[in-house]
Amino acid sequence: MIVFTRRTWHKNVVIKPAELDPSEWVERYGDYLFRYAMLRLRDRSASEDLVQETFLAALKDRGSFSGGSSEATWLVGILKHKIADHYRHQAREAPLEDGDLREQSDPYPFDGLGHWVSGPADWGGNPADRYREKKFLDQFTKCLSGLSPNHANAFTLREIEGEDTRTICKVLNVSETNLWVILHRARMQLRQCLETRWFNRNTGKGS
Amino acid sequence: MMLTCKDVTRLISESMDRSLPLRKRIGMRVHLLICKFCARYERQLLQIRDLVRQLVAAEESPGDPYGETLSEEARERIGKSLQQR
Numbered sequence: 080m081i082v083f084t085r086r087t088w089h090k091n092v093v094i095k096p097a098e099l100d101p102s103e104w105v106e107r108y109g110d111y112l113f114r115y116a117m118l119r120l121r122d123r124s125a126s127e128d129l130v131q132e133t134f135l136a137a138l139k140d141r142g143s144f145s146g147g148s149s150e151a152t153w154l155v156g157i158l159k160h161k162i163a164d165h166y167r168h169q170a171r172e173a174p175l176e177d178g179d180l181r182e183q184s185d186p187y188p189f190d191g192l193g194h195w196v197s198g199p200a201d202w203g204g205n206p207a208d209r210y211r212e213k214k215f216l217d218q219f220t221k222c223l224s225g226l227s228p229n230h231a232n233a234f235t236l237r238e239i240e241g242e243d244t245r246t247i248c249k250v251l252n253v254s255e256t257n258l259w260v261i262l263h264r265a266r267m268q269l270r271q272c273l274e275t276r277w278f279n280r281n282t283g284k285g286s
Numbered sequence: 287m288m289l290t291c292k293d294v295t296r297l298i299s300e301s302m303d304r305s306l307p308l309r310k311r312i313g314m315r316v317h318l319l320i321c322k323f324c325a326r327y328e329r330q331l332l333q334i335r336d337l338v339r340q341l342v343a344a345e346e347s348p349g350d351p352y353g354e355t356l357s358e359e360a361r362e363r364i365g366k367s368l369q370q371r
Contacts, residue, residue, distance in 0.1 A: 105365045110355045117354050118345055127360040134368055193290025198323030199330055206333055216341060237303065238338045244303050263299035266331055273334065 099144055104134055108151055112158055119162050119235050121224045133158045166232050170251045179229045180260050202278045222272035230265040237262055289313050291324050298328045
């Protein structure tokens with residue numbers, strides 16, 4: 080315990096002044112934090128606002144920087160909290176509607192008996208390296224933005240943030256059963272959208 | 287016990303979020319053995335999951351070559367707000 084205290088003292092006194100340099104923050108981390116927020120919020124002005132709020136909170140809270148992590152990691156940690164608050168706020172503003180849970184998409188892929196009307200297309204090989212193409216990011220963001228806010232936020236928390244369902248239920252204020260339905264709907268629509276906008280064109284299998 | 291493709295797509299998604307009860311899991315697996323479209327659907331959802339993870343990893347490494355950047359206006363505004371403190 081004494082050792083820990085001494086180490087903390089040591090970091091506060093010696094490392095912190097050398098590491099924290101707010102005058103360089105915007106230049107050094109502005110774009111990085113902005114991209115981080117954009118991928119999760121899909122909204123330019125909301126993302127810019129959160130980056131600004133992150134820097135201001137960091138400035139005010141400089142004392143909490145322990146030097147135990149890098150400046151970038153510390154700033155992202157603050158941004159993460161802001162993003163979660165944003166989701167909570169959105170969930171309060173636009174609560175779950177019946178439409179969010181309805182088994183419907185356009186075009187609806189199943190017939191009355193629950194069989195595929197037109198099944199998923201062959202994407203041709205493993206698309207594992209496609210993410211490197213800038214266009215994939217664009218199309219993915221567009222497809223995600225096309226979902227309803229509840230669907231998009233649930234998908235983002237699950238697949239981008241990697242949160243477990245219980246945590247997501249708390250943030251979005253939905254039951255676990257409803258969350259499974261929402262994620263199912265989100266994945267189905269996103270798959271359909273990526274197939275149309277991305278894979279068909281790339282595999283040349285578009286009709 | 288006979289699951290439709292519509293049921294199975296729902297179970298595929300659910301299985302990505304929790305471990306399914308045995309009965310459901312077996313029903314889904316049996317269906318996937320005989321249904322080409324549902325098997326493909328599952329494969330593609332897992333590929334999307336994988337793509338998204340790689341995308342996130344690439345986006346989060348500083349100095350990423352692509353992606354959006356702050357607008358000049360926002361950069362200036364944020365810089366000023368920091369100086370005022």
